[in-house]
Amino acid sequence: MSATHKRPASSLIFIFGGSGDLNHRKLSPALYNLFIDEWMPEKFDIVGIGRRPYDNESYRKHLFNGIQQFSRRKDDQGGKWQVFADHVAYLQMDAEKEEEYEKIAEIVKIKEAEYGEHPNVIFYLAVAPQLVPGIVSKLGPLNICADTKCTRVVVEKPFGHDLASALELNKLLAGMFDEKQIYRIDHYLGKETVQNILALRFANALFEPIWNRNYIDHIQITASETVGVEGRGDFYESSGALRDMVQNHILQLLCMVAMEAPVSFDADEIRNKKVDVLHAIRKISKEEVHKIAVRGQYSEGWMKGQEVTGYRQEKNVAADSPVETFTAVKFYIDNWRWQDVPFYVRTGKRMADKETIVTVQFKAAPSYAFPPESAETWRANRLTISIAPEMDIRLRFQAKRPGQDLTLSPVDMIFSYQDAYEEHEPEAYETLLLDVMEGNATLFMREDQVAAAWKVIMPILEAWQQRPPVDFPNYTPGSWGPEDSEALIARDGRNWASLPEPHKDR
Numbered sequence: 364m365s366a367t368h369k370r371p372a373s374s375l376i377f378i379f380g381g382s383g384d385l386n387h388r389k390l391s392p393a394l395y396n397l398f399i400d401e402w403m404p405e406k407f408d409i410v411g412i413g414r415r416p417y418d419n420e421s422y423r424k425h426l427f428n429g430i431q432q433f434s435r436r437k438d439d440q441g442g443k444w445q446v447f448a449d450h451v452a453y454l455q456m457d458a459e460k461e462e463e464y465e466k467i468a469e470i471v472k473i474k475e476a477e478y479g480e481h482p483n484v485i486f487y488l489a490v491a492p493q494l495v496p497g498i499v500s501k502l503g504p505l506n507i508c509a510d511t512k513c514t515r516v517v518v519e520k521p522f523g524h525d526l527a528s529a530l531e532l533n534k535l536l537a538g539m540f541d542e543k544q545i546y547r548i549d550h551y552l553g554k555e556t557v558q559n560i561l562a563l564r565f566a567n568a569l570f571e572p573i574w575n576r577n578y579i580d581h582i583q584i585t586a587s588e589t590v591g592v593e594g595r596g597d598f599y600e601s602s603g604a605l606r607d608m609v610q611n612h613i614l615q616l617l618c619m620v621a622m623e624a625p626v627s628f629d630a631d632e633i634r635n636k637k638v639d640v641l642h643a644i645r646k647i648s649k650e651e652v653h654k655i656a657v658r659g660q661y662s663e664g665w666m667k668g669q670e671v672t673g674y675r676q677e678k679n680v681a682a683d684s685p686v687e688t689f690t691a692v693k694f695y696i697d698n699w700r701w702q703d704v705p706f707y708v709r710t711g712k713r714m715a716d717k718e719t720i721v722t723v724q725f726k727a728a729p730s731y732a733f734p735p736e737s738a739e740t741w742r743a744n745r746l747t748i749s750i751a752p753e754m755d756i757r758l759r760f761q762a763k764r765p766g767q768d769l770t771l772s773p774v775d776m777i778f779s780y781q782d783a784y785e786e787h788e789p790e791a792y793e794t795l796l797l798d799v800m801e802g803n804a805t806l807f808m809r810e811d812q813v814a815a816a817w818k819v820i821m822p823i824l825e826a827w828q829q830r831p832p833v834d835f836p837n838y839t840p841g842s843w844g845p846e847d848s849e850a851l852i853a854r855d856g857r858n859w860a861s862l863p864e865p866h867k868d869r
């Protein structure tokens with residue numbers, strides 16, 4: 364997130380996992396769109412790495428197929444794809460074999476000679492987390508990494524499997540690279556609407572005075588998905604919703620909502636402010652986990668007229684899997700701004716709707732002169748930040764309904780990206796890849812942030828591991844998760860907010 368972007372210096376990008384799903388769906392489309400928008404460097408090359416037997420031509424075809432399915436621009440843009448594809452090559456190698464890394468060193472030498480300069484050399488590790496330490500330790504001896512200015516390594520989430528493995532991975536990376544070279548990616552931070560939380564809070568004088576425990580009743584974050592694990596059973600069995608979504612995306616969203624004002628947009632300043640929030644999250648004791656955290660797993664059932672399998676019937680999933688596909692947690696942040704304000708978060712697969720939203724529920728008016736029957740009062744003021752797929756911000760307040768009776772109803776003031784701007788917003792990975800090429804780490808995770816986020820969830824993970832679930836599967840596809848999730852918030856006299864339909868009460 365630079366104040367202004369400039370076209371990056373020449374870049375040579377190696378994508379470990381070049382034959383994988385993430386590259387097919389997200390990375391290649393993002394690089395293609397950056398190329399069309401003229402953000403790619405004048406001199407660049409992309410080398411996809413994998414064991415599958417592609418040659419350059421079949422690999423480019425495979426990537427174009429991904430563009431047609433997943434890119435925001437799905438065609439060749441009048442021949443631009445062909446020009447872009449000339450910069451793409453495939454390197455078939457087994458990343459677990461040290462001797463094969465010479466091929467990488469060779470390509471770097473060739474490209475240096477071709478460009479007439481030392482390019483940014485970027486290693487994007489789009490592979491399963493268990494491969495990461497091996498790759499990192501084999502890149503070191505190539506000595507390409509010694510150039511701290513130009514060489515960068517991008518590590519996909521999940522960063523480690525738990526606190527201990529994350530610390531170990533950090534140690535390994537620190538032995539090979541300078542912290543400035545390491546880009547721990549969390550694609551939520553590249554989303555326009557997530558970045559806009561900072562603009563909303565800190566570029567307006569309007570919200571910040573009331574953005575605290577005196578005016579805010581509670582905050583909710585929902586990241587629900589309608590998809591199941593979609594062939595990723597192998598990965599998901601060692602993950603689960605808490606590791607997959609809460610440790611990273613949701614805690615990062617929570618930090619954006621709860622952090623103090625930064626004094627600048629310097630990468631470390633923003634990251635310091637965010638890590639302060641993680642450190643202030645109230646430590647959860649194992650004994651209270653069952654009171655503040657809920658887990659769920661989807662059964663087989665129906666969604667939108669289609670029969671869908673249960674999690675335990677997915678490919679590569681154990682028939683008695685204890686892995687959660689849903690979780691809801693109540694956090695508290697022990698600092699002056701947020702003392703005793705609950706943050707309810709929930710995420711799950713195969714839920715009723717795809718929505719990522721932050722809801723800021725303000726307290727009720729202190730005294731209500733209107734007749735009590737005129738309206739429900741406590742939900743009157745609410746700010747809803749829709750991150751995806753809707754991209755808008757809605758401020759809800761009470762208004763008098765037209766007519767002779769004194770009846771109030773909530774109305775929404777809406778800022779919609781689509782209506783407000785003609786420009787198409789870039790995909791998260793476009794922003795993040797451009798930042799990597801430019802060497803800007805503001806939207807990436809620092810090692811202490813990753814560790815602090817693991818510390819927050821470790822008590823839950825440990826308690827759940829000690830007590831396997833007895834009621835799985837416990838929610839049906841197309842629902843809002845297990846009943847316990849409703850109970851978690853209802854016990855506090857509140858309920859989950861879903862995306863408001865504009866003016867539905869009219």
Ligand SMILES: NC(=O)C1=CN([C@@H]2O[C@H](COP(=O)(O)OP(=O)(O)OC[C@H]3O[C@@H](n4cnc5c(N)ncnc54)[C@H](OP(=O)(O)O)[C@@H]3O)[C@@H](O)[C@H]2O)C=CC1
Pocket residue numbers: 379380381382383384385386388412413414415456457458459488489490491492494519520521
């Ligand atoms: N898919 C997604 O939407 C998202 C994925 N991520 C993260 O990205 C990472 C990759 O995920 P995804 O793309 O889905 O996984 P895939 O299973 O689709 O891809 C794994 C990749 O790793 C490569 N690979 C595995 N073993 C080796 C080896 N020994 N040598 C060389 N290459 C190897 C595979 O290549 P080959 O089989 O050719 O050897 C393949 O390209 C994960 O950490 C995931 O959490 C993060 C956000 C979203």
Ligand SMILES: O=C1O[C@H](COP(=O)(O)O)[C@@H](O)[C@H](O)[C@H]1O
Pocket residue numbers: 588607608719751
């Ligand atoms: O990182 C991940 O995120 C996706 C959800 O991303 P979104 O941008 O579509 O909200 C999730 O499906 C996946 O399990 C997880 O690994």
